Amino acid sequence: MKFMIIFWGIFLFFFCVPFPIFIYMMSEDLATEPRNSLAVSYGYLGFSLLIWLYILAFFVNNLFIKTFKQKNTIHSILRNGIPREAKVIRYQLLKYIPKTNMNVIQVVLSFPNLRNTMIEHEMMFHDSRPQEKRFDAGNTVKVLLNPDVSQEPYFILNDQKVGFNTSGMILRTAFIILLIAYIIGLYYYFYMRESFDFGWRFLTFMHPIIFSGVMTIIYVLVFQLISGKFFKNKKEEQILFSGRNAEAEIISVSQTGLMVNDQPEIKIQVSFKDFRGKEHIAVYKKIVSLLNLSSVPKYGRIEILYDENDPGKIMIPKIF
Template structure:
C-alpha cells in the first residue's frame, strides 16, 4: 500500500509540475507580441492566483494545521476524556522493527461507547514495550473516549503519548518551502522570459502558470477521492462511538449491484423502535464478503446502532 501511494503520488506530481512546462517549452514558439487583451490577461492572472492560493492553503492545512489540531484534540481527551475499560479480543503482529525493538500491531478492543453500548473497534499502532505483552488477547487496557464526536480521534489509550516527529516536521517544512519557491519561480521565470514590456498579456489557458495549477488541483481532487474511498465512512464511526443499539426487524434484503474490492454491497430495509418508543423505517448499506454472503439474514431481527438525534441514520456494527 505504501509503495502504491508513493508511486501514484510521484505519477500525479510529474503530470502536474514538470510535464506541462516540458510540453509548453517544446511546442510553443516564443511570442514577442501580446496574445490577449489586457482584460483577458488579467482574468487569466487572477484565475491562476486563485488556483495556486487554494493549492498552498490545502497543503498547509494537510501538513500543519490538521496535525496541530489532532494533537490538541488528543491533549483535550487526555484531560477530559471519558474513561472505559477495554478488553482485547484479537491481536495481530504486523511487523517487528529490530532497530527500535518495536512491534507494529493491530488489535480489536471491546468496550462501552458514550451511551454505554458495547462496541468493538480495531486499531493499529506501535507497541514500544512488546516484552510486557500488554496487548495479548484477554488482557484489559484503559481507554479514553472523546466526548466531542465531531472531532477525531474518537478514543485513545489512556497512557498514549503526544508529540511531534521532528524529522517529519522538518520534511514538511522543506516541502512547503519548495512548493512556494516553485510557484514563485514559475511566475518570475515566465514573466521575465515572455512579458516583453506587455505585462501579463502572454498568458493563455494552456500556459504552464495556469495549466500546471489546474493539473495540481486535479491531483488534489483525485487524492481526496482516493482517501474518501480508502478510509471508513466518518458518519459510521460517529454512530459507532455515540449511537444507541436496537433490535431491528428485517423488512427486505437486496444487493445494490455495487462491488467494493469485488465484495457485494447489501441493502437492508429495517424497522425498529428508538429508546423513546418511536418506530422508524430506514435502510442501511453494508459491504459483505463473498464467503459470508450465504450467512446474511433475509428475515427475522438484526442488531443495529442508530444516531439518537437522527434515528434514520443507522449502521450494522457486526459482520456476518
C-alpha cells in the same frame, strides 16, 4: 502502504509539474505579441492565484494544521476523557522494530461507547513496552473516550504519549518550501520568458501557470474521493462511538450495482424503534467481500447503531 504513497507521490509530481510544462513547450510557439486583452489576462492571473492559494492551503491544512489540532485534541482527552475498560478480543503482531524495541501491532478492543453500548473497534499502533504483553487476547486495558465525537481521535489509550515525528515534520516542511518555490519559480520563469513588456497578456488556460494548478486540483479532488471510498467512513465512526443500539427488522437486502475493486456494494433497508419508541426506516450501504456476500442476512432481526439526533443515519457493526 509506503509503496502506494511513493507511487502516488511520483504520479502527482509527473502529471502536475513536468507534464503540463512539457506539453506546453512542445505545442506552443513562443508568442511575441499579446494573446489576450488586458482584462482577460488579469482574469487568468487572478484565477491562477486562487488555484495555487487553495492548493497551498490544502497541503498546509493537511500536513500541519490537522496534526496540531489532533495533538491538542489528545491533550484534551487526557484531561477530560471518559474512562472505559476495554477487553482485547484479537491481537496481531505486524512488525518488530529492533532499533526502538517496539512492536507494530493491530488489536480489536471491546468496550462501552459514550451511550454504554458495547462496541468493537480495530486499531493499529506502536507498542513501546512489548515485554509486558499488555495487549494479549483476553487482557483488559484502560481507554479514554473523546466526549466530543466531532473531533478525531474518538478514543485513546489511557497512557498514550503525545509527540511529533521529527523526521516527518522536517519532510513536511521541506515539501511546503519546495511547493512555494515551485509556484514562485513558475510565475517568474514564464513572465521573464514571455511577457515582452506586455505584462501577463501571454496567459491562456493551457499555460503551465494555470494548467499545472488545475492538474494539481484534480489530483487533490480525486484523492479526496478515493479516500472517502476506501478509507474509514467518518460518519460511521461517529455513530459507532456515540450511537444508541437497537434491534432492527430487515426489510430488504439488495446490491446497488456499484463495484469497488470487484467487491459489490449492498443496501440493507431496516425498520426499528428508537429509545423513545418512535419507529424509523433507514438504509445502510456497505462494500462487502465476495467471500462474505452469502453470509449477509436476508431477513430477520439485526443489531444496529443509530444517531440519536438523526435516527435515519445508522450503521451495522456486525453485518455477517
